[in-house]
Amino acid sequence: MFDPPAGHKPKIAISACLMGVEVRFNGGHKESRLCSHALAEHFDFIPVCPEVAIGMGIPREPIRLVGDPARPQAVGSVNPDLNVTQLLADYGRSMATQLDDISGYIFMHKSPSCGLERVKVYRDNGAPQKDGGRGIYAQAFCAQYPDLPVEEDGRLCDAVLRENFLVRVYAYSDYQALCAQGLTRRGLMEFHSRYKYQLMANNPLQYKVLGKLLGSMGRSDANDVGPAYFSQLMAALKRCATRGTHTNVLLHLSGYLKQAISTDDKQEVQQLITQYREGIVPLVVPLTLLKHLFRLHPDPYVSQQVYLQPHPENLSLRNAI
Incomplete structure (x- = not known):
């Protein structure tokens, strides 16, 4: 059952424009009422705008992704000599180090810096490529935390995806609390037991697989097995229940x-x-x-x-x- 420590709110990083902060290239915002109102009561949101953080200013020339969708460059839409790819990637890695206590991240969709998937990538001649890419900052940040629950604002409008994301956020926060107490064999086994039916809803086969992983654990192996167990748990919970x-x-x-x-x-x-x-x-x-x-x-x-x-x-x- 849901029973967080008194007054505890998981921390979620979020694209600042989604919280109504006027940081977009045109001086506007993209406020998500779901995030800024409905969810704000339950989470400590940490707004981040990488484009402002690297000094691009407000307002500013918009950027877009160009080149290979797997390794695009972030360049100015008007002045292609403006290339902020490295700055955004470096900032993503830097923020991953600073935001080491968050339990999730909500990114702005379609953004060349923050979009998670299907961000438009253009050819050198200006024509859009068939395959989309991932925002430069989001790519660099997520590479440091592959197990972190991440989602785009638009997908949170889907009730199933919204519930799935927040189940994972609270599971991540739950595991962070377990680690803070010090991982033990007993603690991991009890954690797994509490998640039995949630796992059965999301990915029934993985409950047994993860149980066997923990069953092979010796008394002193918790710190070795724990991270592998948790990584597989988060992957299993990412599958939406039906x-x-x-x-x-x-x-x-x-x-x-x-x-x-x-x-x-x-x-x-x-x-x-x-x-x-x-x-x-x-x-x-x-x-x-x-x-x-x-x-x-x-x-x-x-x-x-x-x-x-x-x-x-x-x-x-x-x-x-």
Whole structure:
């Protein structure tokens, strides 16, 4: 269940323009109300604008990506002699060193400095290439933190992608707290146990794979195995859960109640799970009933499961999936 330390808010770096800061090339912004209002209550946002940070000024000549989509150059749209590729890449690596306590990053889509994917890359003659690229700053930053949850603002409008991203942010923050206490074999095993049903929802096969990895761990191997385990965990959580995998988890959880609840309650649980699988009701409906029944009939193992509430309830992330 979601139970962060009192007053703790995970830190998320974010493109400054998405927070309403007027840092774009034309002196404007691209405020995301989702980020600046709905999510700001739950996260400490750290606004970053690499183009301003490297001294390009406001307003400024816009830049674009040119050349090989795998290794593009960031040059001026008007003056191609303006090349800020190295400055942006160096700043990305520098910020990766400074922002070593963040749990996620939200980037501005389509940006030649911050875009994560499908950023337009142009040929020398000005024609756009078929394949897009990644922003120079984003590429350099993400290379330093391959496991860090990252997402673009536009994709967060999709309810499934939004929920998936924030599940990963809280998992990353959870692991950071575990590391701060000092990694132990017991701590890793308990962490893995709490994520059992969340993993089953996102990537069922990986729960067993990761369990075997931890099972091979000796008493003094936690610091060696921990990073490999966590890297695979984050990769597994990146796969979005589906109605099918959620349904499977709901059925597993309902099994813990079979000796405790009445026939009528069992039928109601099964009916709501079926309605969810068929797309009639959102995930929050069968989950709410299950959580109510577990409050009446507590189970120590189930009570520790992250899946039941992997993020703050008032974010209402499961009302739309």
